[in-house]
Structure formats: structure tokens, C-alpha cells
Amino acid sequence: MNETLDVLIVGGGLVGASLAIALDASGLAVALAEAVPPRVDLQPSYDERNLALARASVNALEALGVLDAASPATPIRRIHVSRRGDFGAARLDAAELGLPAFGAVIPARELGNALLRRLDACTRLVRIAPAQAVAIEANADAVRVELRSGDSTRSVRTRLLVGADGSESFVRSALGIDVQRHDYRQSAIVTAVTVDKPLDGLAYERFTDSGPVALLPLGERRAGLVLSVPTEQAEGVAALDDAAFIAFVHERFGWRAGRFTRPGRRKPYPLARVLADRTSAARSVLIGNAAQTVHPLGAQGFNLGLRDALVLAELLREAQSSGADPGADALLARHVERRADDRAATTAFSDELVRLTGSDFLPLRIARSLGLHALDRIAPLKRGFALRGMGFRGDTPAAGLSR
Numbered sequence: 001m002n003e004t005l006d007v008l009i010v011g012g013g014l015v016g017a018s019l020a021i022a023l024d025a026s027g028l029a030v031a032l033a034e035a036v037p038p039r040v041d042l043q044p045s046y047d048e049r050n051l052a053l054a055r056a057s058v059n060a061l062e063a064l065g066v067l068d069a070a071s072p073a074t075p076i077r078r079i080h081v082s083r084r085g086d087f088g089a090a091r092l093d094a095a096e097l098g099l100p101a102f103g104a105v106i107p108a109r110e111l112g113n114a115l116l117r118r119l120d121a122c123t124r125l126v127r128i129a130p131a132q133a134v135a136i137e138a139n140a141d142a143v144r145v146e147l148r149s150g151d152s153t154r155s156v157r158t159r160l161l162v163g164a165d166g167s168e169s170f171v172r173s174a175l176g177i178d179v180q181r182h183d184y185r186q187s188a189i190v191t192a193v194t195v196d197k198p199l200d201g202l203a204y205e206r207f208t209d210s211g212p213v214a215l216l217p218l219g220e221r222r223a224g225l226v227l228s229v230p231t232e233q234a235e236g237v238a239a240l241d242d243a244a245f246i247a248f249v250h251e252r253f254g255w256r257a258g259r260f261t262r263p264g265r266r267k268p269y270p271l272a273r274v275l276a277d278r279t280s281a282a283r284s285v286l287i288g289n290a291a292q293t294v295h296p297l298g299a300q301g302f303n304l305g306l307r308d309a310l311v312l313a314e315l316l317r318e319a320q321s322s323g324a325d326p327g328a329d330a331l332l333a334r335h336v337e338r339r340a341d342d343r344a345a346t347t348a349f350s351d352e353l354v355r356l357t358g359s360d361f362l363p364l365r366i367a368r369s370l371g372l373h374a375l376d377r378i379a380p381l382k383r384g385f386a387l388r389g390m391g392f393r394g395d396t397p398a399a400g401l402s403r
């Protein structure tokens with residue numbers, strides 16, 4: 001590849017792959033470099049975690065041809081939010097708000113499969129994998145990126161470099177961008193269980209003093225489970241035998257969703273918030289987890305990263321049709337500006353949710369109970385909460401994101 005690319009995306013995870021697909025028909029010369037070979041079992045985030053996708057994200061992934069009616073995604077039609085020991089509970093019903101669903105749940109492995117299939121169908125996109133970015137040098141008219149594959153390295157020039165290489169982004173550190181890191185000292189244990197009565201589109205979020213539990217509908221009889229525990233307990237809880245693990249979950253979650261059986265493999269993820277000090281540099285931009293990694297409690301990480309990618313795709317298509325430079329400072333400034341509110345609000349939302357739901361300070365508990373209580377009764381509040389949860393926030397591109 002001797003010519004200069006318009007766009008090089010480093011990182012073919014959930015967000016980088018989505019951006020590559022969104023740009024395939026743009027007329028731009030785009031390449032996607034991914035450190036591991038294109039196989040679901042090798043890609044780090046195409047794993048057992050169950051992703052709650054906001055409705056805006058489902059719409060966008062359908063518009064991109066990644067998901068369709070046959071995809072293994074289960075709609076979330078109702079949400080039940082409660083806290084052990086507090087009297088309030090909030091029940092949200094999509095039908096009451098005149099909506100078919102709030103969003104959908106899909107195992108990350110299945111979304112990974114769908115992304116890889118859709119990448120295979122891209123006609124103009126150049127895919128380079130396995131290829132790990134190991135050096136970056138920015139000049140006035142292009143960025144030179146060195147990609148290593150086994151023992152060989154090659155050099156690629158691009159007018160715009162997109163860092164979509166996850167929480168520990170190499171691109172971010174090579175650009176000299178610092179991060180603010182916060183360790184929540186919690187780990188999420190992710191698995192699936194069989195439920196004896198169908199959830200029928202009902203998702204539960206239950207907060208307890210020792211951490212939140214989310215139960216997500218997965219087809220007829222399975223449910224995705226996300227259990228937060230203090231990090232020092234995580235390995236021990238994940239290693240419990242099936243019966244002891246189920247007893248632990250019931251102790252936390254209660255019995256409102258019936259009896260759980262047949263837990264799948266348990267995988268702990270240490271939880272940290274990682275926020276890049278800035279999301280652009282000369283001819284370079286960060287998106288997805290490379291720009292911000294948030295606590296998964298609010299189920300916002302991929303939804304937020306997808307919006308980073310969709311706004312960037314829209315700006316790049318506009319630049320292409322007007323003959324503008326895809327790496328121009330003005331375009332990057334526009335991306336930063338258009339993403340700022342959503343980034344700040346979603347990060348704060350995920351963080352506040354952790355702080356508020358974890359606290360045992362009495363006034364906060366009462367406010368929290370009243371908050372849930374009020375949420376359950378006041379229609380406009382519910383609508384606002386539901387719309388934010390569905391991913392309709394900030395300045396999102398029109399394509400595929402209509403309400």
C-alpha cells in the first residue's frame with residue numbers, strides 16, 4: 001500500500017468495525033488495522049458479555065446492515081429498577097410510552113459475528129489483520145503508522161488516524177494524550193442463567209449495598225446476568241460451583257424473576273473509568289473506549305462509542321463530498337464539539353449511577369427511594385429517563401437514528 005489513505009482506523013473492536021462499515025460506501029480510501037486475526041474467539045471484546053443496546057444503536061446497526069430481523073437480539077420492552085432495602089421501585093414499559101421496545105440485548109460474541117460478516121461484505125475497505133500499531137509519527141500533511149504483524153512491519157500513511165484501540169489505547173499514548181483513571185474497586189461478573197419463567201422482554205436492574213445486579217432477557221428461557229462485586233472477591237465468586245453461585249445470586253437478587261439454574265461460564269472484569277484528557281490531536285481522533293471507558297452499570301459504553309463513530313462517519317462523508325481534507329483541524333474540532341455534551345453527560349450518568357446506588361448514607365437512600373418512586377409515577381420523568389437510556393441524547397446523526 002504505497003498511496004496515502006484517507007482514513008486509517010486502528011482497532012477493529014465493536015466501535016472501530018462499526019466505523020469501517022459506515023465508511024465503506026463513502027468513496028474515501030479507508031483501511032482497518034486490527035491486532036488479532038478476524039475471528040470471534042480471538043477478538044478480546046467479542047466475548048460472553050451481554051450488551052444492552054439502546055434503541056438508537058439498534059436502529060443504526062440495522063441501517064448499517066449489521067443487524068436484521070433474524071439477528072439473535074432480544075427486545076427489552078419493560079424495565080424494573082429497584083434497590084434492596086429501599087421502598088421505591090421504578091417500572092418502565094415501552095408500550096406505555098408508545099414504543100415497541102427500549103432497545104435489545106445481544107451477546108457481544110453474536111454482535112462480533114455480525115460485524116465480521118458485514119466487514120466481509122465491504123467492497124472498498126482494506127482490512128489489515130493481524131496488524132498491531134507500534135509507532136506513530138504525525139506530519140503536516142499525513143500521519144505515518146507502523147504496523148507489526150509477527151516478525152514483519154510495514155509503514156502506512158494516512159490523512160486521518162482514528163484510534164479505536166480500546167481502554168489501553170496505544171494510539172492515545174503515542175499521541176501523548178494523558179488520561180484520568182478511576183478504579184471503582186469493583187469487578188463485573190458476567191454470565192447467563194436459565195430462568196424458570198420467561199422474562200418476556202423484562203430487564204431488571206437491582207441495586208444492593210454490595211453492588212448492583214442486572215438481569216437481561218436473552219431469548220425465551222435464558223437471561224444475561226451482570227453482577228458487580230468488590231474486586232478482591234471477584235475470583236472467588238467466579239470460581240464458586242454452580243449451586244453455590246446460584247445461591248449467591250439469589251441472595252443478592254431475590255426471587256422476583258423466579259428460580260435460576262444452569263449458570264454459564266463466569267468471567268470477572270475489573271471496572272475502571274478511563275477518560276482521555278482530549279480526544280483529538282494533529283490529524284488524529286480517538287473514539288469508543290480509547291476516548292472514554294465508563295462503568296458498564298449504565299450499559300452505555302458501546303452505545304456511546306457507536307455515537308462517536310456515527311458522528312465521525314457523517315463528518316467524513318460531508319468532507320468527501322465537498323472535497324475537504326479528512327484530517328483537517330476544522331473537521332476534528334467539529335467532532336470534538338459535537339461529541340462534547342453527550343460524552344460529558346453519559347460519563348457523568350454512569351458515574352453517578354455507581355455512586356448513588358452504592359451509597360448507604362441515609363439522606364441519599366431516601367432521595368434515591370423518592371427518586372425511584374417519583375420516576376414510577378411521573379410520566380414526563382419516565383419519558384426523559386427512557387429516552388436517555390435508549391441512546392437518544394446529544395447531537396446524534398440523523399441516519400438510522402430517528403425516533
Ligand SMILES: Cc1cc2nc3c(=O)[nH]c(=O)nc-3n(C[C@H](O)[C@H](O)[C@H](O)COP(=O)(O)OP(=O)(O)OC[C@H]3O[C@@H](n4cnc5c(N)ncnc54)[C@H](O)[C@@H]3O)c2cc1C
Pocket residue numbers: 010011012013014015016017033034035036043044045049050051052053131132133134164165166167169170171188190269287288289290296299300301302303304305
Ligand atoms: C462486563 C461488561 C459489560 C458491558 N455491557 C455493555 C452494555 O450492556 N452496553 C454497552 O453499550 N456497553 C457495554 N459494555 C462496554 C463495551 O463492551 C465497550 O464500550 C466496547 O467494547 C468498546 O468498544 P471499542 O471498539 O471502543 O474497544 P474494544 O472493544 O476494546 O476494541 C479494541 C480493539 O482494538 C484492538 N487493538 C488494541 N490495540 C491495538 C493496536 N495497537 N493495534 C491494532 N489493534 C489494536 C483490540 O484487539 C480490539 O479488537 C460492557 C463492558 C463490560 C466490560
